[in-house]
């Protein structure tokens with residue numbers, strides 16, 4: 105994780121660096137820092153423990169001025185989140201560096217460097233890199249070659265930004281396994297971990313490829329590949345704009361994002377359906393022919409995206425009659441698995457930069473899969489670049505660490521994918537039309553559900569003093585319960601677990617007492633009666649139940665049973681609909697607890713390290 109920004113300009117770069125860091129804070133917020141080359145060629149540095157706001161305050165007290173600089177917001181991997189571990193790291197006042205990623209052989213390099221007399225000031229894996237560059241500069245290499253030679257010694261994933269005081273107007277940027285973009289300004293260049301950081305200063309971007317090394321001065325940019333041969337990388341214009349990052353009057357980004365779901369869903373459907381049919385080419389030029397051959401589907405993802413995959417598997421088997429397995433990407437990448445002929449590999453990711461999901465995709469590309477499809481929210485991401493087929497979710501930037509609108513739009517995308525594949529496996533035109541009607545009704549139905557917010561806010565009060573909660577669901581609502589539990593633990597720090605309701609008596613029932621709230625997702629489907637029996641088991645043991653029910657679920661509030669009737673009709677959209685109240689519940693519990701909702705402790709939005 106971690107976010108990096110850099111700039112070489114004619115203007116003072118500190119404001120650009122600080123604003124960039126603020127926009128990258130979703131990537132980590134343990135500590136922050138910046139280094140700017142002063143006009144008399146001295147490296148000046150400010151670092152703070154905590155959030156970027158602290159850095160703003162420090163910078164107000166002692167501003168750094170200069171036209172070349174680098175900055176960093178950290179999500180600690182090696183070494184505690186404190187000032188001495190904060191980036192930029194500097195070696196002998198000569199060279200400064202920011203790093204995102206992990207240097208896997210740092211211990212070995214540290215030993216070698218200690219033996220040759222280096223003293224270490226931090227516990228990070230990064231310091232060996234700045235030392236190695238310094239050593240190379242001392243042996244009379246210029247900055248480009250010093251950085252290039254150093255990268256040959258490094259194992260792991262990294263994006264680097266490096267400046268030094270012998271070349272005060274020069275910035276070297278390297279990308280290997282961690283994201284890095286170059287922003288192209290007028291007479292100025294920038295680097296950042298993502299486009300978002302630089303939107304206030306440019307709309308033009310170059311997406312570096314793995315192994316690329318960029319030599320940047322104010323008026324010249326040269327990009328080399330991993331063999332140090334000059335390469336051309338095209339400039340792309342982004343459609344994103346700087347305003348997308350404001351809270352639009354909402355108290356938190358997460359609330360804004362929950363409430364923007366109807367719109368995000370509509371955007372995700374736009375231009376994807378014509379005359380009641382899916383436009384399969386939206387998945388890629390060859391999608392139709394690939395989908396016609398699919399005999400099974402493998403999905404890999406992490407976190408909330410993994411839950412979306414789990415729900416899609418129910419749809420895939422029920423609607424398309426095609427077997428579908430879903431795996432946690434960090435597990436899949438390291439296990440020996442068997443690929444059945446004509447299996448489509450699907451990766452799901454909001455950011456398109458999650459290290460484990462990317463590694464799973466790379467493994468899949470070396471295996472015998474029919475093709476690879478990425479469902480992703482970021483157009484120019486590593487995942488979309490490396491997949492044969494791509495379907496973009498068009499949810500717009502998601503800033504809150506806890507994912508909401510990315511999840512619901514992933515489900516929309518996955519539902520369309522299931523139908524597009526099912527068409528080749530006997531799905532009738534009438535059935536397709538009926539399902540398209542359902543997905544087109546989704547946005548309006550989500551809007552209706554958001555009206556339950558006040559009721560849920562009241563319910564949330566019961567959770568605020570609890571330490572544990574259980575979430576129950578059955579069938580495709582088990583992953584919905586898992587997502588509800590994940591949301592609650594992410595932002596309110598209440599330990600929450602999800603269980604298949606039928607498994608209750610095989611263990612978790614032992615935990616049930618009046619201090620353990622139990623949330624049940626109770627749609628009006630064929631499992632409702634079974635779920636009701638499970639709930640009786642809870643009630644009989646004094647557990648307090650909170651039920652989200654459908655229009656005709658036929659359950660009523662009684663002593664110890666709190667029902668929120670969502671008033672929705674049951675159909676294939678029900679897992680998406682039932683997610684909304686669980687997002688709101690987690691949000692309001694966290695508000696009552698006064699938690700840092702958009703930036704929960706220890707977490708980051710984009711997990712670009714293993």
Ligand code: G6P
Nearest residue numbers: 406407408409453454455458507
């Ligand atoms: C982090 C985020 C989650 C997200 C997961 C996967 O843990 O905090 O919200 O679901 O990464 O991220 P991706 O970008 O691959 O969907």
